[in-house]
Amino acid sequence: MNAWLAQHGRALAWALSRLAAAPVNTLLSLLAVGIALALPAGGQMLLGNALQIARNANAEPQISLFLSLDADGKAVDKIATRLKSNPQVKELRYVPRSEALKRFQAREGLAELLAVLPSNPFPDAFVVTPLDASPTAMDALRDEFRHWPKVEHVQLDSAWIRRLDALLRLGRTSVAVLAALLGLGLVAITFTTIRLQVISQRAEIELSRLLGATDAFICRPFYYFGALQGLLGGAVAWLIVLAVTLALRGPVAELAALYHASAALQPLGVPDSLFLLAFSAGLGWLGAALSLGRHLRKPV
Amino acid sequence: MIRFEHVCRRYPPNGVALDDLSFAVAPGELVLVSGHSGAGKTTLLKLIAAIERPSAGAVLVGGQDVGHLRRAAIPFLRRNLGLVFQDQKLLFDRNVFENIMLPLSIAGFPPKEAVGRVRAALDKVGLLDREKALPVALSGGEQQRLAIARAVVSRPGILLADEPTAHLDPDTAGEVATIFRDFHQVGVTVLVATCNDTLFAPFAPRRLVLDHGKLKP
Numbered sequence: 262m263n264a265w266l267a268q269h270g271r272a273l274a275w276a277l278s279r280l281a282a283a284p285v286n287t288l289l290s291l292l293a294v295g296i297a298l299a300l301p302a303g304g305q306m307l308l309g310n311a312l313q314i315a316r317n318a319n320a321e322p323q324i325s326l327f328l329s330l331d332a333d334g335k336a337v338d339k340i341a342t343r344l345k346s347n348p349q350v351k352e353l354r355y356v357p358r359s360e361a362l363k364r365f366q367a368r369e370g371l372a373e374l375l376a377v378l379p380s381n382p383f384p385d386a387f388v389v390t391p392l393d394a395s396p397t398a399m400d401a402l403r404d405e406f407r408h409w410p411k412v413e414h415v416q417l418d419s420a421w422i423r424r425l426d427a428l429l430r431l432g433r434t435s436v437a438v439l440a441a442l443l444g445l446g447l448v449a450i451t452f453t454t455i456r457l458q459v460i461s462q463r464a465e466i467e468l469s470r471l472l473g474a475t476d477a478f479i480c481r482p483f484y485y486f487g488a489l490q491g492l493l494g495g496a497v498a499w500l501i502v503l504a505v506t507l508a509l510r511g512p513v514a515e516l517a518a519l520y521h522a523s524a525a526l527q528p529l530g531v532p533d534s535l536f537l538l539a540f541s542a543g544l545g546w547l548g549a550a551l552s553l554g555r556h557l558r559k560p561v
Numbered sequence: 562m563i564r565f566e567h568v569c570r571r572y573p574p575n576g577v578a579l580d581d582l583s584f585a586v587a588p589g590e591l592v593l594v595s596g597h598s599g600a601g602k603t604t605l606l607k608l609i610a611a612i613e614r615p616s617a618g619a620v621l622v623g624g625q626d627v628g629h630l631r632r633a634a635i636p637f638l639r640r641n642l643g644l645v646f647q648d649q650k651l652l653f654d655r656n657v658f659e660n661i662m663l664p665l666s667i668a669g670f671p672p673k674e675a676v677g678r679v680r681a682a683l684d685k686v687g688l689l690d691r692e693k694a695l696p697v698a699l700s701g702g703e704q705q706r707l708a709i710a711r712a713v714v715s716r717p718g719i720l721l722a723d724e725p726t727a728h729l730d731p732d733t734a735g736e737v738a739t740i741f742r743d744f745h746q747v748g749v750t751v752l753v754a755t756c757n758d759t760l761f762a763p764f765a766p767r768r769l770v771l772d773h774g775k776l777k778p
Contacts, residue, residue, distance in 0.1 A: 263671060264669035264670070264671060265669070267669070267671070267672065268666075268669055271666065464650070464652065465652055467650075468650045468652065468663070469663065469667060470636070471610070471612065471639065471644060471646075471650070472639060472640075472644070472663060472664045472667055472711075473636045473637065473638075473639035473640035473664065473667050473668060474636060474667045475633070475636045476633075478636075478667055
């Protein structure tokens with residue numbers, strides 16, 4: 262176990278020493294990797310903030326239940342009880358038909374129109390704020406309410422949620438495509454760097470094989486090199502995203518203030534940051550594996 | 562310990578390096594493999610170390626047919642062999658100590674034990690005071706002794722040397738030859754491929770003479 266750990270320690274030390282041996286090359290490679298990863302990481306940061314702003318927009322989606330005109334007080338009480346006991350209902354507001362009439366009478370031009378009607382045309386209604394505002398949950402609730410007795414019509418006030426959801430889905434897909442494409446770039450950079458390392462270490466690799474080195478022994482330092490390059494490139498990407506976040510924070514807040522809202526741009530959260538670092542290290546490792554598979558497979 | 566059974570090694574299209582070679586080397590024996598340049602001496606050593614595989618026949622090392630070893634098993638065979646290469650294969654960006662440490666790092670020796678072994682090997686070949694030197698700063702004889710120290714540092718049971726005294730002056734070549742005698746005397750099986758067999762003749766009672774890939778009677 263100690264020997265195994267020592268070999269890993271030596272491989273890691275070798276990888277670090279190779280990165281430190283050519284600082285300019287290392288810096289340029291890390292910048293290339295960092296900038297490539299900063300684009301999807303920045304996109305993810307903007308998406309996260311957009312989602313947060315949408316949640317804070319104080320425009321929670323609602324479901325309106327319009328009862329049939331013949332629904333009496335008893336029926337209204339029964340529906341109110343059912344709604345109160347439903348765990349999916351977060352808030353509930355009863356709008357009696359008289360109140361609805363008063364509201365419409367207060368609107369310019371409608372009072373005269375309503376006055377000629379023989380009776381109040383508005384039904385009693387409940388306005389429900391659901392606990393889960395996702396389109397799927399809203400659809401499920403609507404379908405459930407629709408089948409209740411004395412419920413004439415159920416109206417879903419979720420068009421904007423659907424639009425936002427579609428936009429966020431588009432954003433997520435774009436970020437994923439961008440991450441995949443630029444991740445390929447990272448793999449290509451690591452592939453080339455490792456290839457150059459293998460060429461420069463050819464004599465030592467050949468000798469090590471002749472002295473009894475296994476493939477794992479020979480490849481291990483290069484795996485560490487690739488993973489370290491990816492990890493450090495990920496860290497550079499994280500710093501770029503942080504810098505962009507701090508630079509945009511003021512202008513975004515000013516823009517939000519113009520719309521009477523408050524918005525403070527947040528950097529990548531801990532889970533996203535950890536994912537970025539793990540993703541970049543993993544891609545570096547993959548680039549190394551592909552390069553080693555291509556350049557170290559011939560037997561000696 | 563080492564047995565060749567009707568071993569052939571051919572290279573396409575018509576090259577024959579070794580032709581129907583059969584012999585055995587007992588444990589602890591010192592055997593000279595001599596012959597003209599191109600006779601097949603290096604190929605013979607390469608077959609023992611599984612650097613090449615026989616075209617026909619069997620090469621047995623410690624009872625193991627190394628010609629048919631799985632790729633993954635070859636490193637473990639080589640860790641039990643000490644190899645002195647004709648071109649030495651020293652790492653010129655590493656100092657003497659680091660060059661000798663390499664086989665021990667590969668075999669996963671604990672650092673403390675490895676350091677002790679490196680110093681012992683350096684002492685054995687008379688390079689203890691040059692451990693910090695780079696190979697380029699060593700003389701030809703010192704470089705050869707460094708190559709021998711690297712071959713023996715892991716205390717292998719078999720030592721294979723390919724032209725270990727080539728390009729050395731007679732005095733230095735004599736010093737290097739005595740190093741092989743010393744290892745033989747402590748029970749190591751030694752095969753030395755050389756054109757200069759008179760140098761080793763006093764220590765090696767047995768000679769395998771190759772002529773165009775065949776053993777001379």
